[in-house]
Amino acid sequence: MDKKNIDWANIGFGYVQTDKRFVSNFKDGKWDDGQLTDDATVVISECAGVLQYAQTCFEGMKAYTTEDGRVVVFRPDLNAKRMEDSAKRLEMPVFPQDRFVKAIEETVKANLAYVPPYGSGATLYIRPYMFGSSSVIGVKPAEEYQFRVFTTPVGPYFKGGAKPITIKVSDFDRAAPHGTGHIKAGLNYAMSLHAIVTAHAEGFDENMYLDAATRTKVEETGGANFIFVTKDNTVVTPKSNSILPSITRRSLMYVAEHYLGLKVEEREVYFDEVKDFAECGLCGTAAVISPVGKINDHGKEICFPSGMEEMGPITKKLYDTLTGIQMGRIEAPEGWIYEIK
Numbered sequence: 001m002d003k004k005n006i007d008w009a010n011i012g013f014g015y016v017q018t019d020k021r022f023v024s025n026f027k028d029g030k031w032d033d034g035q036l037t038d039d040a041t042v043v044i045s046e047c048a049g050v051l052q053y054a055q056t057c058f059e060g061m062k063a064y065t066t067e068d069g070r071v072v073v074f075r076p077d078l079n080a081k082r083m084e085d086s087a088k089r090l091e092m093p094v095f096p097q098d099r100f101v102k103a104i105e106e107t108v109k110a111n112l113a114y115v116p117p118y119g120s121g122a123t124l125y126i127r128p129y130m131f132g133s134s135s136v137i138g139v140k141p142a143e144e145y146q147f148r149v150f151t152t153p154v155g156p157y158f159k160g161g162a163k164p165i166t167i168k169v170s171d172f173d174r175a176a177p178h179g180t181g182h183i184k185a186g187l188n189y190a191m192s193l194h195a196i197v198t199a200h201a202e203g204f205d206e207n208m209y210l211d212a213a214t215r216t217k218v219e220e221t222g223g224a225n226f227i228f229v230t231k232d233n234t235v236v237t238p239k240s241n242s243i244l245p246s247i248t249r250r251s252l253m254y255v256a257e258h259y260l261g262l263k264v265e266e267r268e269v270y271f272d273e274v275k276d277f278a279e280c281g282l283c284g285t286a287a288v289i290s291p292v293g294k295i296n297d298h299g300k301e302i303c304f305p306s307g308m309e310e311m312g313p314i315t316k317k318l319y320d321t322l323t324g325i326q327m328g329r330i331e332a333p334e335g336w337i338y339e340i341k
Contacts, residue, residue: 001112001113002113003113003114003115003116003117004113004114004153006114006116006153008116008117008120008121008122008153008155009120009121009122009155010155011122011153011154011155012154012155013154013155013157013286014152014154015152016114016152016153016154017040017152018111018114018150018151018152018153019038019110019111019113019114020036020037020038020107020110020111021036021037021039021040021107021148021149021150021151022034022035022036022037022103022106022107022147022148022149023035023036023037023146023147023148024095024099024103024146024147024148025133025144025145025146025147026093026144026145026146026147027143027144031093031095031096031099031147034099034103034147036106036107036110040150042146042148044131044133044146045133045134045135046135047135047136047137048131048132048133048134048135048136048142049131049132049133049134049135049136049141049142050131050132050133050142052136052137053132053136053139054185054186054187054190055090055091055092055131055132055141055142056090056129056130056131056132056185056186056187057083057086057087057090057092057129057130057183057184057185057186058083058127058128058129058130058184058186059079059082059083059126059127059128059129059184060079060125060126060127060285060286061073061074061075061076061079061104061125061126061128061247061285062074062123062124062125062126062285062326063108063115063123063124063126063151063340064115064118064123064124064326064327064328065115065116065117065118066118066327066328067118067327067328067329068328069118070328070339070340071108071112071115071339071340072326072328072337072338072339072340073104073105073108073126073337073338073340074247074251074326074336074337074338075247075251075335075336075338076100076101076104076338077097077101077335077338078247078250079100079104079128079247080097080098080100080101081097082183082184082245082247083095083100083128083130083184084097085182085183086183086184086185087130089180089182089183089185090141090180090183090185091141092130092132092141092145093145095130095147100128101338103128103147103149104126104128104149104338105338105340107126107149107150107151108124108126108151108340109340111124111151112340114151114152114153115153116153118327121155121156122153122154122155122156123153123154124151124152124153124154125151125152125153125154125285126149126150126151127149127150127151127152128147128148128149129147129148129149130145130146130147130148131145131146132144132145133145133146154286157286157287157288157290162287162289162290162291162311162319163291163308163309163310164291164292164293164294164304164306164307164308164309164310164311165205165206165282165290165291165292165293166203166204166205166292166293166294166295166296166308167199167204167205167206167207167208167221167282167292167294167295167296168199168202168204168206168207168208168295168296168297169207169208169210169271169295169296169297169298170195170199170207170208170209170210172194172195172198172207172209173209173210173212174188174191174192174195174207174209174212174219174220174222174242175188175209175212175219175242176212176242177211177212177213177241177242178241178242179242181219181240181241181242181243181244182241182242182243182244182245183244184244188244189222189223192207192222192223195207195209195222196222204296206221206222206224206282206290207221207222208221208226208295209221209222210271211240211242212242216270216271216272217238217240217268217269217270217271218238218269218270218271218274219238219240219242219243220238220243220244221282223284223286224246224282224283224284224287224290225237225238225243225244225246225248225249225282225283225284226238226269226280226281226282226283227249227252227253227280227281227282227283227289227315227318228269228274228277228279228280228281229277229278229279229280229312229314229315230276230277230278231276231277231278231305233262233263233278233314234262234263234264234265235252235253235256235257235262235263235264235265235314235318236264236265236266236267236269236277237249237253237264237265237266237269238266238267238268238269239266239267239268239269240268246283246284247285248283248284248285248288248289248322249283249284251322251336252283252289252318252322253266254333255318255321255322255325256314256318258333259321259330260314260317260318260321262314271297274295274302275302277304278304278305278306278312278314279291279304279305279306279311279312279313279314279315280292280295280304280306281311281312281315281318288319288322288323289311289315289318289319291306291310291311291312291315292304293306293307293308294308325337
């Protein structure tokens, strides 16, 4: 299939409408068969559950063109499971995991012309989401829902390479204990917008959120998990029941242990120990890893030995290995790569 005439190296990280998207509706206690459609608009009641009480969740993943020309998606089964967890927590009907993966495949296949070529640095971003579509005025779950998948080609998150960023310790809380921090609910991201706008206005790239209960432990940023590297090359990631279980982070920890032979730890990370780490990064679908060079704690700076010019050595190995797996340059663990045929 011929590719669309797009300047892949300069498309940026934003929305570009593609030809097809998948839509399935939940009504009378069951999901319909769903279908692909050309229509990019959503028509719902002014009193829809998503508009009144933010009853919505979403996922994010990418399709890649591998070195040998295949189009693949990275670990979509984990996105399907996470969306199931999100739906249950928000009292929404579960879209079956096998149908979720099939919908991803159908949508990507229908938009193959928008999957960037290998070596361009660009990918096809995939956004599955679900929302309450029927009217609801009392505080209760909606009765009808819509599940949709759209795609958009995106450029490399960091043009010219990933330069270390500077983040600040936030005065805001991202998620409460026993709240919704562990699911991918739209409301979590709405709550983070004021904090990120504030951070940007103060000259910082991101926030570091501490736990809401004690404000002594590292949790995550508004849209990514933390990974740290100790001075003896142990890879550490925070553990908390209010952190979103990042698929990228879980994959990086596996890579660290099984591909690079490093010691890994998923545990509570106290902010007091952050100053003693050698490297720090934010991990997620968009950038894979964003290296952190400095953390500002209310005027006091923590500067990592890896510096502000490039990724630290262990972070770079993690990044290169995982992207190598995604792009087909390195053999993947069984089940990690889902080929679109």
